[in-house]
Amino acid sequence: MNILITGAGKGIGFYLVKKMLSLAKPNDKIFAVSRNISNIQELKNEDSHNNLVIIKADITNQDHINTIIQTISSYCNGLNFLINNAAQLLNKSFLQIEFEEMDRVMKTNFYAPFMLTQKLFKLLSNTESSHIVNISSMGAIQGAAKFPGLSVYSSSKAALACLTECLAEEFKDTNIKVNALCLGAVNTEMLREAFPQYTAQINPEEIVEFISDFAFNAAKVMNGKLIQVALSTP
Numbered sequence: 001m002n003i004l005i006t007g008a009g010k011g012i013g014f015y016l017v018k019k020m021l022s023l024a025k026p027n028d029k030i031f032a033v034s035r036n037i038s039n040i041q042e043l044k045n046e047d048s049h050n051n052l053v054i055i056k057a058d059i060t061n062q063d064h065i066n067t068i069i070q071t072i073s074s075y076c077n078g079l080n081f082l083i084n085n086a087a088q089l090l091n092k093s094f095l096q097i098e099f100e101e102m103d104r105v106m107k108t109n110f111y112a113p114f115m116l117t118q119k120l121f122k123l124l125s126n127t128e129s130s131h132i133v134n135i136s137s138m139g140a141i142q143g144a145a146k147f148p149g150l151s152v153y154s155s156s157k158a159a160l161a162c163l164t165e166c167l168a169e170e171f172k173d174t175n176i177k178v179n180a181l182c183l184g185a186v187n188t189e190m191l192r193e194a195f196p197q198y199t200a201q202i203n204p205e206e207i208v209e210f211i212s213d214f215a216f217n218a219a220k221v222m223n224g225k226l227i228q229v230a231l232s233t234p
């Protein structure tokens with residue numbers, strides 16, 4: 001099995017790579033993408049079967065996306081799991097937001113997973129079954145609590161959630177399933193940036209147990225679904 005995880009440098013993505021590594025069989029490949037790779041490099045100590053392939057890349061850069069595709073293709077013919085996890089937060093009042101700030105968030109959280117998925121289509125098609133898991137947010141869900149300062153971030157996550165449904169439709173005659181996990185609060189740097197005073201009940205080590213299980217098993221029973229993963233129902 002071959003897995004690509006974006007945003008693997010820290011937070012949920014980092015612990016997801018660690019979890020996948022602990023489950024990997026000798027021929028599996030886990031492609032871990034991030035701009036900052038120093039933390040992931042430390043996981044090489046836990047990589048006795050050479051499962052881990054670290055790709056230093058900025059997913060908003062089209063040349064880097066091409067490098068990601070080339071790197072995966074140099075190791076294998078097909079990709080079974082794509083976890084679109086990388087994202088950026090902007091915590092700023094709506095009236096103060098500059099276009100460049102909005103552009104950075106939308107490029108990372110929406111355009112990048114869009115283009116990456118498009119360019120990975122061939123590799124994802126080349127397997128018996130593939131599962132794309134888009135990591136969205138409770139902020140994307142209609143009727144869930146909204147917070148001042150998070151207008152661009154939450155909107156970008158809503159766009160990713162909608163893309164999930166659209167792709168499930170476009171890919172319905174293929175081997176590829178697409179689902180989104182709309183996460184509630186998890187203790188990471190991103191949460192601290194969004195809510196400096198708040199400590200969540202869930203740590204990244206805990207949420208990745210669910211995400212890995214979902215990635216491996218959910219595509220057998222669902223497609224195009226937006227799953228709320230939160231302890232409360234705001």
Ligand SMILES: NC(=O)c1ccc[n+]([C@@H]2O[C@H](COP(=O)([O-])OP(=O)(O)OC[C@H]3O[C@@H](n4cnc5c(N)ncnc54)[C@H](OP(=O)(O)O)[C@@H]3O)[C@@H](O)[C@H]2O)c1
Pocket residue numbers: 006007008009010011012013014033034035036037057058059060084085086087088108135136137138182183184185186187188189190191
């Ligand atoms: N934590 C929460 O409470 C929470 C709640 C709902 C949803 N989520 C979602 O969960 C996912 C993980 O969030 P997190 O809390 O773990 O955030 P985080 O700690 O800030 O980690 C984000 C990751 O994305 C990477 N990244 C950002 N821009 C990138 C780019 N252009 N190219 C490649 N990698 C990039 C970062 O690494 P580099 O900067 O080194 O590239 C980092 O590894 C995100 O999609 C987030 O929206 C989180």
